[in-house]
Amino acid sequence: MPAGRYFSEPVETMERRALDALIDERVRYTMGYANEHSPFYRHWFRENRINPEEIQSHEDLLHLPIIAGRTIREHQPPVTLDFQFLSAGWGDVFTIQETSGTSGTPKSFFLTWDDWKRYSEKYARCFVSQGFSKQDRIVVCASYGMNVGANTMTVAAHRIGMTIIPFGKCDFASRVLSSYHPTAIVGSVFKLLRLAHRLKAEKIRPQDTSIERLVAGGESFADESRAYLAEQWGCPVYNTYGSTEGTMCGECTEFSGLHVPEDLVHLDVYDPQMKTFVRDGECGRAVLTTLLQEGSKCGTLLINYDTEDTTVVLSRERCICGRTHLRIINPQREAETFWVFGNSANRVDVEAGVFQHESMQYLTGEYEAFLYEGESHDEVVMRVSVECHNPDECDKHLVEERFIERFLKYKPGLARHYEDSTLSILLNFTGPGGLELHKLKGRPKRFVDRRAG
Numbered sequence: 073m074p075a076g077r078y079f080s081e082p083v084e085t086m087e088r089r090a091l092d093a094l095i096d097e098r099v100r101y102t103m104g105y106a107n108e109h110s111p112f113y114r115h116w117f118r119e120n121r122i123n124p125e126e127i128q129s130h131e132d133l134l135h136l137p138i139i140a141g142r143t144i145r146e147h148q149p150p151v152t153l154d155f156q157f158l159s160a161g162w163g164d165v166f167t168i169q170e171t172s173g174t175s176g177t178p179k180s181f182f183l184t185w186d187d188w189k190r191y192s193e194k195y196a197r198c199f200v201s202q203g204f205s206k207q208d209r210i211v212v213c214a215s216y217g218m219n220v221g222a223n224t225m226t227v228a229a230h231r232i233g234m235t236i237i238p239f240g241k242c243d244f245a246s247r248v249l250s251s252y253h254p255t256a257i258v259g260s261v262f263k264l265l266r267l268a269h270r271l272k273a274e275k276i277r278p279q280d281t282s283i284e285r286l287v288a289g290g291e292s293f294a295d296e297s298r299a300y301l302a303e304q305w306g307c308p309v310y311n312t313y314g315s316t317e318g319t320m321c322g323e324c325t326e327f328s329g330l331h332v333p334e335d336l337v338h339l340d341v342y343d344p345q346m347k348t349f350v351r352d353g354e355c356g357r358a359v360l361t362t363l364l365q366e367g368s369k370c371g372t373l374l375i376n377y378d379t380e381d382t383t384v385v386l387s388r389e390r391c392i393c394g395r396t397h398l399r400i401i402n403p404q405r406e407a408e409t410f411w412v413f414g415n416s417a418n419r420v421d422v423e424a425g426v427f428q429h430e431s432m433q434y435l436t437g438e439y440e441a442f443l444y445e446g447e448s449h450d451e452v453v454m455r456v457s458v459e460c461h462n463p464d465e466c467d468k469h470l471v472e473e474r475f476i477e478r479f480l481k482y483k484p485g486l487a488r489h490y491e492d493s494t495l496s497i498l499l500n501f502t503g504p505g506g507l508e509l510h511k512l513k514g515r516p517k518r519f520v521d522r523r524a525g
């Protein structure tokens with residue numbers, strides 16, 4: 073039974089040289105496994121004139137082509153007759169999972185029990201690095217659907233000896249908190265924020281509940297919204313970034329980036345514009361490669377898979393927590409980034425502007441933003457709607473000023489366009505329930521580009 077600061081201490085604290093040697097050993101086994109069991113990769117190796125036996129180290133991966141989500145969809149039904157990424161016999165496939173499928177057919181992922189062990193190991197390490205132990209009781213608000221997240225977290229909890237309360241949603245009654253005394257909740261920032269507002273409406277202070285930690289995942293968020301959430305609950309909020317493709321990274325108690333479990337998944341950062349991998353400290357897309365332990369099976373393995381999430385490698389040095397595994401910044405979804413006069417703007421930039429400390433006395437935190445073409449062709453209008461507790465009592469001037477200041481802070485290019493009025497930023501204030509996204513089903517987009525073309 074693991075106790076203390078690490079779930080798998082020897083590997084989590086391994087010296088860089090030994091860790092790199094272990095990674096390279098797993099790269100070699102994984103390439104051999106791919107060549108033997110994955111119809112897609114067997115063909116891919118031949119098509120790209122790659123001899124899998126010549127891929128000896130993680131550095132060799134930098135010379136291989138990149139595949140994307142699209143590649144998986146193009147090699148599964150209904151496009152092809154069979155699942156060409158399936159890399160295990162049906163006798164070894166334990167579950168079939170799917171990604172949420174925001175664009176087209178969901179991607180299918182086949183998990184063997186070995187995969188479940190790897191996925192849950194990653195979550196178990198995150199939980200322990202965030203101070204969890206078998207004393208903890210966690211309400212899981214992440215969905216128990218076709219995604220692997222909530223399910224593999226639950227297996228991780230078993231391995232640590234924790235108790236799981238598997239709601240799968242964040243709409244549970246407050247009696248759950250008063251009856252079971254959970255110590256933590258896993259959910260998205262917005263679900264946890266709405267829960268706090270709901271408790272307050274019931275005259276329950278979130279700070280007075282049994283909750284000691286929150287784990288936020290499912291979408292990227294601004295530091296500002298995390299800080300606000302932490303203040304509302306009076307406890308730390310840890311970021312965990314996971315995907316069905318196999319990334320499960322988490323912040324440790326040092327809050328100095330998310331640790332990537334380097335012995336289980338290899339991560340490189342790639343710039344699609346430059347068509348090359350970038351150095352540590354530079355921003356690009358997270359590209360991952362499954363790493364298999366010698367002798368283990370895998371239902372869907374990925375080599376050089378472009379996650380379409382952008383990140384930066386912060387450090388490969390030992391963290392204060394003692395872990396040696398590299399740390400990355402909170403990944404952002406490329407699909408939530410838009411280009412305005414050649415400058416990038418992500419939903420998280422909008423969120424940071426909304427969650428300014430002084431503004432939050434008036435706002436609920438709910439927001440949506442749209443980009444429109446201006447009156448002339450070279451003008452852009454960004455319209456940001458924020459939900460107020462009471463629009464009549466809101467200091468609109470302050471909220472607007474704080475928003476614009478923060479939104480433009482790290483965007484000198486956009487600031488110039490704002491100065492010369494080719495970029496207009498309009499704030500719109502609504503009462504509770506007044507946003508467009510409240511009228512939409514599913515997980516609506518908060519930042520939408522409505523410019524033509």
Ligand SMILES: [Zn+2]
Binds near residue numbers: 326331392393
């Ligand atoms: Zn750490």
